[in-house]
Amino acid sequence: MNQSDPRTVAPELSVVIPVYNEEEGLAALFSRLYPALDALGTSYEVIFINDGSRDRSPAMLADQFRARPDTTRVILLNGNYGQHMAILAGFEQSRGQIVITLDADLQNPPEEIGKLCAKMREGFDYVGTIRMQRRDSLWRRKASLAMNRLRERITRIKMTDQGCMLRAYSRHVIDTINRCGEVNTFIPALAYTFAQNPVEIEVAHEERFAGESKYSIYSLIRLNFDLVTGFSVVPLQWLSFIGVILSMGSAALFVLLLIRRFILGAEVQGVFTLFAITFFMLGVIIFALGLLGEYIGRIYQQVRARPRYLVQTILEQRDGEPVAAQPRQSVVQGMQPSPIARDERRQGA
Ligand code: UDP
Numbered sequence: 001m002n003q004s005d006p007r008t009v010a011p012e013l014s015v016v017i018p019v020y021n022e023e024e025g026l027a028a029l030f031s032r033l034y035p036a037l038d039a040l041g042t043s044y045e046v047i048f049i050n051d052g053s054r055d056r057s058p059a060m061l062a063d064q065f066r067a068r069p070d071t072t073r074v075i076l077l078n079g080n081y082g083q084h085m086a087i088l089a090g091f092e093q094s095r096g097q098i099v100i101t102l103d104a105d106l107q108n109p110p111e112e113i114g115k116l117c118a119k120m121r122e123g124f125d126y127v128g129t130i131r132m133q134r135r136d137s138l139w140r141r142k143a144s145l146a147m148n149r150l151r152e153r154i155t156r157i158k159m160t161d162q163g164c165m166l167r168a169y170s171r172h173v174i175d176t177i178n179r180c181g182e183v184n185t186f187i188p189a190l191a192y193t194f195a196q197n198p199v200e201i202e203v204a205h206e207e208r209f210a211g212e213s214k215y216s217i218y219s220l221i222r223l224n225f226d227l228v229t230g231f232s233v234v235p236l237q238w239l240s241f242i243g244v245i246l247s248m249g250s251a252a253l254f255v256l257l258l259i260r261r262f263i264l265g266a267e268v269q270g271v272f273t274l275f276a277i278t279f280f281m282l283g284v285i286i287f288a289l290g291l292l293g294e295y296i297g298r299i300y301q302q303v304r305a306r307p308r309y310l311v312q313t314i315l316e317q318r319d320g321e322p323v324a325a326q327p328r329q330s331v332v333q334g335m336q337p338s339p340i341a342r343d344e345r346r347q348g349a
């Protein structure tokens with residue numbers, strides 16, 4: 001490594017923050033985040049990833065970079081790749097021994113970062129968090145509870161509150177994640193699978209400072225499918241199990257009807273019951289096909305091995321000079337996306 005490589009002056013702490021259309025809340029975030037980090041008395045860098053925002057967020061991030069070039073780096077992605085991909089882009093650029101993820105909407109108070117760092121210094125390599133008094137809508141809390149229970153049953157991942165993004169990871173865990181190349185993933189779960197000494201602590205949670213949640217019901221469902229399909233094949237085994245039970249049930253019914261045919265003669269009644277049973281089974285089959293499709297679609301995306309995201313520019317300081325650098329080769333992987341790839345991504349394919 002030569003002297004001009006910013007990696008030679010690695011800070012202890014990297015804070016990774018994905019930003020998507022957050023212009024209304026960014027000023028408040030800066031005004032709380034930087035004092036909280038300065039108060040820690042450690043070297044740090046804040047990595048903002050602009051996930052294809054269409055508002056003033058990129059300009060505001062660039063202004064913040066000019067205000068604090070020593071501790072700020074901004075990665076500008078060329079499109080909207082989703083929160084978890086944006087964080088992965090940040091991980092690739094991060095240099096700290098401790099890497100902390102945070103939402104840009106101030107739902108995760110920056111003042112809690114010190115608590116996570118202290119826990120990491122005790123020797124843990126993954127600090128998970130539990131939101132005390134989560135400030136989200138009732139249906140979101142109920143849905144999360146159900147998903148937490150499901151994940152608990154079908155994976156080996158042990159987490160009380162999988163949804164909180166304010167988490168700390170060790171350099172080793174981040175390096176392993178960087179080697180993965182996952183396309184559809186759920187970062188807290190992925191990191192957990194590589195952690196050797198994880199711990200959980202309680203943190204405060206606040207209401208979104210400004211703007212709306214960036215997740216529609218559709219994208220939330222997709223994210224939860226990423227979690228289920230990315231970390232478990234148990235649903236596929238359940239399908240085989242349901243298939244076996246249904247086959248045995250219909251075999252019994254067939255024998256029953258056959259015997260009945262010879263004793264009582266042909267039956268014509270009960271046609272609608274039969275319809276009901278058939279439609280139920282059709283439903284099961286279509287659900288099974290859909291679930292298979294969720295797995296297969298993800299396998300397809302993974303095997304195509306297209307670039308997961310494209311970095312347009314990185315704003316960072318090199319040799320004490322602020323520069324708008326071209327991305328490192330590893331991120332772009334030397335390829336440009338075809339127009340088809342981009343269309344598919346936007347449709348959530
Ligand atoms: N986000 C992103 N890309 C997206 C959606 C969200 O980078 O496509 C960021 C967003 O700016 C925020 C974080 O991910 O910093 C969490 O998003 P949000 O607060 O909308 O999610 P919620 O709190 O409702 O789960």
Ligand code: MG
Pocket residue numbers: 103105107208213
């Ligand atoms: Mg939020």
